Amino acid sequence: MEVLHIEGTEDTPEVLLDSGNNTFSISGRSFPENAIEFYEPIFAWLQKYAEEVENDMEFEFCMEYFNTSSSKQIAKIFLLLEKINENVFVQVIWKYKKEDSDMMASGMRFSKLLNLEFELREVE
Amino acid sequence: MNFTLIFFENCRYCSIFAKIEFPIKMDNVQVGKQLNELTLFEGLQREDLVYVYRGAFSQVITDSIIALTENNLDSVGESSKLKKRVFSIMVECLQNITRHQYVDGNENQSAEQSGLFVICNKDRAYQMTSGNVVTKEAIPHLKQLLDKVNSLDKDALKEYYKQVLEDGSISKKGGAGLGLIEMARKSGNKLFYTFEDIDDKISYFYMNTSISQLMDEEPIEFVEIQDVVALHKFVLEKNIMLIFNGGLNQRSLIDILSLIDEQAFGRLDRKKKMYNVMVEMLQNVVKHGSKKDVGKVGGNPVLFYIAQNGDDFILNSGNYIDNSSVDKVVEKLNYLNSLEGKELDEYYTHCLLDFDIDNSKEAGLGLIDLRMKSARKIKYDVLPVNDSMSFILIQVTI
Numbered sequence: 001m002e003v004l005h006i007e008g009t010e011d012t013p014e015v016l017l018d019s020g021n022n023t024f025s026i027s028g029r030s031f032p033e034n035a036i037e038f039y040e041p042i043f044a045w046l047q048k049y050a051e052e053v054e055n056d057m058e059f060e061f062c063m064e065y066f067n068t069s070s071s072k073q074i075a076k077i078f079l080l081l082e083k084i085n086e087n088v089f090v091q092v093i094w095k096y097k098k099e100d101s102d103m104m105a106s107g108m109r110f111s112k113l114l115n116l117e118f119e120l121r122e123v124e
Numbered sequence: 125m126n127f128t129l130i131f132f133e134n135c136r137y138c139s140i141f142a143k144i145e146f147p148i149k150m151d152n153v154q155v156g157k158q159l160n161e162l163t164l165f166e167g168l169q170r171e172d173l174v175y176v177y178r179g180a181f182s183q184v185i186t187d188s189i190i191a192l193t194e195n196n197l198d199s200v201g202e203s204s205k206l207k208k209r210v211f212s213i214m215v216e217c218l219q220n221i222t223r224h225q226y227v228d229g230n231e232n233q234s235a236e237q238s239g240l241f242v243i244c245n246k247d248r249a250y251q252m253t254s255g256n257v258v259t260k261e262a263i264p265h266l267k268q269l270l271d272k273v274n275s276l277d278k279d280a281l282k283e284y285y286k287q288v289l290e291d292g293s294i295s296k297k298g299g300a301g302l303g304l305i306e307m308a309r310k311s312g313n314k315l316f317y318t319f320e321d322i323d324d325k326i327s328y329f330y331m332n333t334s335i336s337q338l339m340d341e342e343p344i345e346f347v348e349i350q351d352v353v354a355l356h357k358f359v360l361e362k363n364i365m366l367i368f369n370g371g372l373n374q375r376s377l378i379d380i381l382s383l384i385d386e387q388a389f390g391r392l393d394r395k396k397k398m399y400n401v402m403v404e405m406l407q408n409v410v411k412h413g414s415k416k417d418v419g420k421v422g423g424n425p426v427l428f429y430i431a432q433n434g435d436d437f438i439l440n441s442g443n444y445i446d447n448s449s450v451d452k453v454v455e456k457l458n459y460l461n462s463l464e465g466k467e468l469d470e471y472y473t474h475c476l477l478d479f480d481i482d483n484s485k486e487a488g489l490g491l492i493d494l495r496m497k498s499a500r501k502i503k504y505d506v507l508p509v510n511d512s513m514s515f516i517l518i519q520v521t522i
Contacts, residue, residue, distance in 0.1 A: 033374040034484045068489030
């Protein structure tokens with residue numbers, strides 16, 4: 001599948017969905033004016049990938065900050081990953097900066113809600 | 125009920141600013157009451173840009189103020205020629221403050237000595253005022269320079285500029301009054317100024333100049349600079365560091381945020397909280413705010429200010445809202461205020477997974493997040509404006 005790479009901006013995260021290299025990550029800040037519009041291509045990509053996925057996945061989040069409307073879209077990504085998890089093993093890695101209790105708490109919240117292998121990882 | 129938020133308009137320079145009694149005590153404010161007799165929002169309804177920043181000036185802060193203004197001028201469709209003129213004056217103003225904000229390089233100054241920048245759009249002109257401390261010794265020279273500049277017409281200013289340049293009498297702070305001459309030349313207006321005593325050694329120096337929106341406008345004869353002095357007193361008294369009254373869009377939101385990034389709010393997690401809360405508050409306005417004048421261009425009008433009260437930072441946003449939406453918002457706020465701790469957390473999760481509310485305007489989480497971040501009740505009031513519109517004020521303490 002074609003690589004989806006979106007460069008990060010002041011208010012949107014960097015996105016890399018690369019099935020060839022089996023790398024999937026979203027990182028940075030996310031508070032776009034229209035979160036649905038921003039995350040739409042990511043859903044489209046994952047939905048398509050869900051139909052052809054063969055390898056186990058490791059999906060990495062390394063968020064510095066996201067607003068509430070992004071949080072809903074991230075929840076939607078997780079629900080998609082749950083679906084993919086029915087066919088292949090999906091490991092989620094939720095990275096947060098040391099002392100960033102906010103991002104850690106967000107990761108905890110998601111991990112409790114989901115039937116996914118969820119690792120919270122503190123990074124420097 | 126002790127809600128005492130009063131807007132008044134007796135400040136001619138700055139078309140509106142809020143007189144707030146801190147701490148605001150209002151736990152169960154009744155919609156609209158007690159404010160009927162006030163002639164509120166006159167200034168805001170004109171959607172004049174009013175921007176006040178008080179505090180330390182750094183390069184980043186200067187850049188952010190410029191970016192914010194640029195965005196505002198863009199969104200109301202000002203010509204690039206006018207924009208250029210406003211910028212060149214702004215840059216001079218801001219450089220003046222940055223360069224002269226500390227007396228004798230002493231950065232440990234009291235709040236009343238910190239720099240001030242005000243820009244507003246009033247009487248078909250962009251009026252800018254800078255404020256900084258000066259030693260009393262420096263006043264006579266400064267006065268002389270300003271009076272000289274103000275006495276000269278366009279051609280004479282040009283001559284004088286050359287003369288000063290050739291003279292090479294550069295002061296140790298790098299200014300020979302060239303900046304002032306430039307400001308007078310580029311603005312086509314006088315440099316209005318005043319000094320206010322701080323103590324026996326230092327004074328506060330206010331300087332104002334304007335850019336007419338119409339190119340061939342006659343020079344502005346008189347500016348009520350005392351209004352800025354009054355405004356300054358007011359923001360000091362209330363410990364307000366920032367007032368933004370203007371069109372708000374995503375771009376200006378980012379510019380305001382970069383200003384916050386520069387401030388010392390104590391602990392890192394608090395700074396982050398401030399940042400998060402501001403995003404939610406301001407995006408609320410971008411998405412749900414209404415315009416009173418439908419024809420007006422630019423973002424949604426917003427009144428936003430940050431004040432400090434002891435250890436607390438108090439963030440306030442006010443915007444127009446359609447009357448048809450008022451009940452729903454009030455109901456939601458009351459409901460959120462009735463929840464505590466774990467209940468809030470559960471409600472957040474419930475709404476997070478409620479995909480019935482999921483559109484470009486709304487995720488249904490913003491207010492819950494504000495309530496959780498603040499860990500205090502959200503204070504609010506709704507003030508009727510006309511048959512179709514009200515003004516909603518939200519206050520979050522961090």
